[in-house]
Amino acid sequence: MSGAAPAGAARAASGDFALLRRFDPAALHEAAAGWRRLSAAAEEAHQQHRRRVEGPLRGQWRGADADRAFRTMAGTERELDVVRVEAASAALVLETVAERMDQARTNLSNALRRADEWRLPVAEDGTVGLPPQAPADRHDPDARVQRQRDVLLRAQLQQRVDAALAAAREASDRGARALGRLDADVLTQPRLFGTLRECAADTRQVAADLGLAAPYVPDNRDPARSAAWWRSLTPGQQQDLLALHPELVGRLDGLPATVRDRANRLVLAQRLDALEAGNAKGSGLTYEQWGARQSGLRALAERLDGEGGSGGPDGEQPLLLLALDPDGDGRAVVATGDPDTADHTAVLVPGTGTTLNQVPGQLDRIALLRDSARQAAGPGQRVAVVSWLGYDAPEVDGSVLTTRRAEAGAADLRRFTGGLRVAGGGHRSHLTVIGHSYGTTAVGAAAAGGAGLQADDIVAVASPGMAAEHAADLHLDPAHVWAGTARDDDVSLATGTTLGPDPTLPAFGARTVGIDTSGHSGYWDPGSESLANQGRIIAGRTPNPSSPR
Incomplete structure (x- = not known):
């Protein structure tokens, strides 16, 4: 029989x-590591620019010149984000x-070892031949069977050789096509806006070019599982997810606060x-x-x-963006201080009419709460306070008279506080x-459902x-449930109707907090007993039951 290759077999004349x-994958892995270092350097440069340049200047510089300068700074930060994302994309392509x-090379090597076992020659172009046949073998029945x-x-x-070569060619072609999209034209053709949008589109197309499925990310039902998943990733995998899929990472309860902040700031910039x-x-x-x-979003x-400066004397970052959803009325979760390292952590849940546009006002409140709690806690104690607009707060309409919005957000709030408990590893903060x-x-609604909020104290203002x-x-010792309402707060007219009994009444079983402020929004007035009492509870101390009028 002829020793020629079967018809249709691939040739590798090239x-x-x-x-x-x-093939040795080391060079590509090394190149990918270089791109990943560039991505990390761009992110670090962005953070340093925000903390050391833009952040301090925003607190001091006003006027037309400042506005123009800040627009230029914003453009610089967008370009750094583009470098961060596209460099991470390049690393992903090279690693893939x-x-x-390398898998194709392994398959080829296995095929060649089998060729040696079967004594089949393989030519330099990958053609598999047959062993030489002696003339006498043509008349030997056993030789003919062999x-x-x-x-x-x-x-x-x-087939195995051809499949390995085809897989290698496909990998090379897909990689070349994907890399061709990362030409940095968003940097060479400057414009005010749209660079991050185009960059995000490029990265999605890169994944499509490579034929990559969406990466596995937990469904955010179990903070402990999310925390374990994040810890199981390599630093490179974590960096790729933060740069290429920030919207998936930033929403996960149970991840470190600083990780969520890095992801959500990029989501904010992109949106x-x-x-x-x-x-x-x-x-x-x-x-x-x-x-x-x-x-x-701009505010x-x-x-x-x-x-975005260096923070307080304890070196903590002043604000961390823990969640962001601009759709609808918008949702945002922002911390002042790091809950993962704080000795005392508080979560403030706002009420009626609060939307994304009101978040800056909520940040004023958590800053005042943090200062008050620091004074109550004493030197060396770290405090973090979170503004949790993680639910759709009702408008001033019929929805405020039912528990529907509260029930809809209850599981989200429980998951968030549960995430605070696992994100810090073995560290346990006093949680209010x-x-x-x-x-x-x-x-x-959140505290009464499921396993509760895992809080040490609950305060109803x-x-x-x-x-x-x-x-x-509320899944908590009633001795650690506190309630207080100003005497002239009209909200008292609504208590005991459709949302439950007045928690300041003895029959409810909570402990009352001294309130010396007026109206519905004065509970955070600087220097007030109302604010000081909340600070005392956050710090794990007993508040004053009454205050002078």
Whole structure:
């Protein structure tokens, strides 16, 4: 029988066979590591620019010149984000190609070892042949049977060689196509807005070019599982996810606060860039909605940047963006101080009418709460306070008279506080959850359901009802449930109706807190007993039950 290769078998005249045999993935892995270092350096440069340049200047510089300068600084930060994301994309491409090529080389090596076992020769172009046949063998029945077996084995082996070469070529072609998209034209063709939007589109297309499925990310149902998943990743995998899929990482309860902040700041920059590069038409929003969302995100970004300096004397970052969802009325979770390292942590849940546009005002409140708690806790104690707008707060309409919005956000609040318990590893902070107005209804609904909020103390300020009949229903010793309402706060007119009994009444079973402020929004007035008492509870101390009038 002839020793020629089967019809249709692939040829590697270009030297692909020899190249694949010699392939060493080390060079591609090294190149990928270099791109990853560049991505990390761009992120670090962005953070340093925000903390040491823009942040301090925003607190001091005003006027037309300042506005122009800040626009230029914003452009610089966008370009650094582009470098961060595209460099991470390049690293992903190179790592993917290296792994696929190395697998193809391994498959080829295995095929060649089998060729040696079967005594089948393989030419320099990858063609599998047959062993030489002596003239006498053509008339030997046993030799003819062996020859037929060799022909079948050669066909199998040729398929394996061809498949390995085809896989290597496909990996190379996909990688070349994906890398071709990362040409940095968003940097060489400067424009005010749209660079991050185009960059995000490029990275999505890179994944499509490589044929990559969406990465596995937990479903955010179990903070402990999310925390374990994050710790199981290599630093490179973590960096890639932060740069290429920040929207998936930033939403996960149980991850470190600083990790979520890095992810969500990039999400914020991308969403704001997309809004500022477009217009209401085609966005599905009215002009008023588009403008409100843009102004809300810009105000949040400026506030985060404006407090992006080195922080307080304990070196903590002043603000951490733990969650962001601009859709609808918008949701945002922001911490002042790091909950993962704090000795005392508080979560403030706002009430009726709170939207993304009101978040800057909520940040003022948590800053005052943190200062008050620091004074109560004493030197050396770290305090973090979180503004948790993680639910759809009701408008001033019929929805405020039902527990529907509170019940809808209850599981999210429980998951968030559960995430605080696992994100810090073995560190356990004294945790206080404070609700204001309808926020107390949300806190009560969350605390009464499931396994509760895992809080050490719960505070209801200006509560219209906590969606519970008694403090003992909140999965907490009633001695650590506190309630207080100003005498002239009109919210008292709504208590005992549809949202539950007044938590300041003895029958509810909570302990009352001394309140010396007026109205529905004065509970954080600087120097007030109302603020000081909340600070004492956050610090694990007993508040004053009454205060002078």
